[in-house]
Amino acid sequence: MATFISVPLKKSSEVDLVKPLWKFVTATYPPGEEQAEYLRAVEEVNKLRKSALGRPLDKHESSLEILLRYYDQLCSIEPKFPFPELCLTFTWRDAFDKGSLFGGSVKLALASIGYEKTCVLFNVGALASQIAAEQNLDNDEGLKAAAKFYQLASGAFAHIKDTVLSALNREPTMDISPETVGTLSQIMLSQAQEVFVLKATADKMKDAIIAKLANQAADYYGDAFKQCQYKENLPKEVLPVLAAKHCMMQATAELHQSTLANQKKKFGEEIARLQHATELVKTAASRYDEYVNVKDLSDKINRALTAAKKDNDFIYHDRVPEVKDLEHIGKASLVKATAVQTPLSQKFTDLFEKMVPMAVQQSVSTANSRKADTVNRLIGSMREATNLCNGVLASLNLPAALEDLSGEAVPQSILEKSRAVVQQGGLQSIEQLIKDLPELLTRNREILDESLKMLDGEETTDNELRAKFNQRWSRTPSGDLYKPLRAEGTNYRNILDKAVQADQVVKERYNAHCEMIALLCKSESELSAAIPSANPAQTLQGSEVVNVLRAQLAQLDEVKREREVMEGEIKSVTFDMTTKFLTALAQDGAINEEVLTSSELDTRYGSHTQRVQQNLRRQEELLSQIQVSHQEFSALKQSNSEANNREDVLKKLASAHDSYIEISSNIREGTKFYNDLTEILLKFQNKCSDIVFARKTERDELLKELQQSIAREPSAPSFSVPSYQSNTPAPASSGPSPAPRTVFNPQQPQGKPQPPARPPPPNIAPQAASTSVPVNAPMAPSSTNPPPVAPTGPSQAQGPPYPSYQGYPGYYQMPVTYNPYAYGQFNMPYMPYQAQGQAGYPVGPPAQQPYPYPQQPPQQPYYPQ
DSSP, X not given: OOOOOOOOOOOBOOOOOHHHHHHXXXXXXXXTHHHHHHHXXXXXXXXXXXXXXSSOOOSSHHHHHHHHHHHXXXXXXXXXXXXXXXXXXXXXXXXXXXXXXXXXXXXXXXSOHHHHHHHHHHHHHHHHHHHXXXXXXXSHHHHHHHHHHHHHHHHHHHHHHHHHHHHHSSOOOGGGSHHHHHHHHHHHHHHHHHHHHHHHHHTTOOHHHHHHHHHXXXXXXXXXXXXXXXXXXXXXXXXXXXXXXHHHHHHHHHHHHHHHHHHTTOHHHHHHHHHHHHHHHHHHHHHHTTTOOOHHHHHHHHHHHHHHHHHIIIIIXXXXXXXXXXXXXXXXXXXXXXXXXXXXOTTOOOTTTTSOOHHHHHHHHHHHHHHHHHHHHHHHHHHHHHHHHHHHHHHHTTTHHHHOSSSSSOXXXXXXXXXXXXXXXHHHHHHHHHHHXXXXXXXXXXXXXXHHHHHHHHHHHHHHHHHHHGGGOOSOOHHHHTHHHHHHHHHHHHHHHHHHHHHHHHHHHHHHHHHHHHHHTSOHHHHHHHSOOOOOOGGGTTOHHHHHHHHHHHXXXXXXXXXXXXXXXXXXXXXXXXXXXXXXXXXXXXXXXHHHHHHHHHXXXXXXXXXXXXXXXXXXXXXXXXXXXXXXXXXXXXXXHHHHHHHHHHHHHHHHHHHHHHHHHHHHHHHHHHHHHHHHHHHHHHHHHHHXXXXXXXXXXXXXXXXXXXXXXXXXXXXXXXXXHHSSOOOOOSSOOOOOOOOOOTTSOOSSOOOOOOOOOXXXXXXXXXXXXXSSSOOOOOSSSOOOOOOSSOOOOSSSSSOOSSSOXXXXXXXXXXXXXXXXXXXXXXXXXOOTTOOOOOOSOOOSSOOOOOOOOSOOOSSOO
């Protein structure tokens, strides 16, 4: 009775997990113990996949444990690695062979970790069903194990049904489609319920309980049968088993319910239920006897029915009701699909436990960007204020105007600025840095262009093949797949364009101050000679205006030094949001990065922001006071053309120093920017190269499959078989069948000329004949061998229009009695040979009687003796 359905395993192609995962780990984590630990974990995951999918699995719980561990590990690493960017393609074949359970053998390759998880979970359900089918149902342990594994299989298939479409984002193969796995889940649940029926029977539970359990099992099998019945991929082996199991479980329920009716003295109902059970068993035996064995159940029901009828006929005489009038049997379900909750394996150990999920990594990256923006905003505002301050002082020729009261010596501040310029390399260092910028820019452009060129080439090839094969070219279009990469490439190109504009601004500023910067690089004597002299202003030496102006400049210097201290403090602030993001992900299942980061930034940088704003307001007040004091100072100075020329030169020198410092900083930042961008673009190029290589491999495999598919297709359209070939079965043949041949109708004119008639045998004059037969005289038909009648029309074909034998088409085996030189011996007329199932050879219009060839006299030696 116990015939159970098990599901075959899906087969996967080999995949190298090490290389892409290794690349991500080495690119994301710095060298050290943490990186080494993750690299070892990558090796372990690759070994685990080979153990789970790279070899045949035994139908044992230890093999299932390996599959469960690999599935748990996939669930663990899915949120921690950017699999869409790693170009990992997983290839799986349809679990069902063509003409078997649910359809054809199809191979599908997808760069999706969700696809890998789905297929592995399918194998979990399939292997669980196989293990359950191998259990010994004659003991209690085997029954418990079978029920457990069937419920696990049902849960695995049900989980795939709910998640496969969202995991793949495309049409799945037939075996993992929601309809198929939904049916498999129902079948596994039905079998688990049947196991409980067997266990209840073995435990000798009450008939009422067994009847309800069996009726529920019949209901489950009926639902599974309905799900299979109206599909195009109609199961050839499963449908009969499901129908038979439905009948058998219902018969079992009626059998035990009849016992309950007997206990309640309802003998007519007992007979009616047993009769119904008998009909159900007969149906199963007559239609599905090759799939299930119902003999034991049938014998049991027949014995009970015979005894019940005998007792009722002789003792009770109770009326036997109609089946439709019987009370419905209750239902009781003891099974439930096991929910898929990771970890499925009790022995699972997360190899990447310390690695944070990608959601956290992305949130940390975004938080770091927000932090960098905040720091840059604060430091940028302070540097901008410093540049403004220097510009205002340079325009007022301060503090050089206060140091140049003599009108002849070089002011000390100018000398300090000159030494600072010389120490930083002077004009030559800037010129060398400016000369290197175009080379760095060109290198980055070439890397970016080469990366995008690879994508363009692969996309062009993909479009050409898609146009050639149309719907057969079923993989994801390269244009859709490359959208993120192209957006990234466009972003890099915009960055380079903006960098070119910034380089041009720096060059223009350098050209504007180049002459004065060169002057600052000269010696003190050359610098003094280049600065015009003016009349002495000794009278301003002890002026109160000068003292006030110097005090204000000292306060302004203090403000600038305070900014330098604050800049260092702001840069030194460090904090890690990983812990907070992990906590939020564990509690809420999602991360509100903006709210959490903004709150942390306010806490960390709130006081620094207030101090910066106070510093900027203080500088603004001092600059206003300095401008008023300078106006008073300028009114006291002697005004002449020489003094004005000297002051203009001093202003230009001060401005040239400030410009030199800023230009040097900008060019060095630009050089660092280009070098950093080169590393980023190289990673981008590797990413493009990897995905193009993966797409090329996928393209080659798909091309190979399409070529094989095209080769298997018939080269000519199908045509209808003539009736004379299809009505009568062809004779059996052990050898290969030759190509079909057209049979012509001798009564209808043919376009092809008729072949000449078979020539008669040679007319040999007898040497000695006791009884000679005239040449033209027709021979009388033999009494034992009547002459055959020539066909008057096309004969009905008894098979193919050729003899069934080993040989080349058109060859006919010579009749055993045929000998053109021996007709006289056997006294037989010539009979045109006609193979079995073949119309006669085309000849002239047939006569009423066959025309016999002239026969020879009795056998005489032909050759001289």
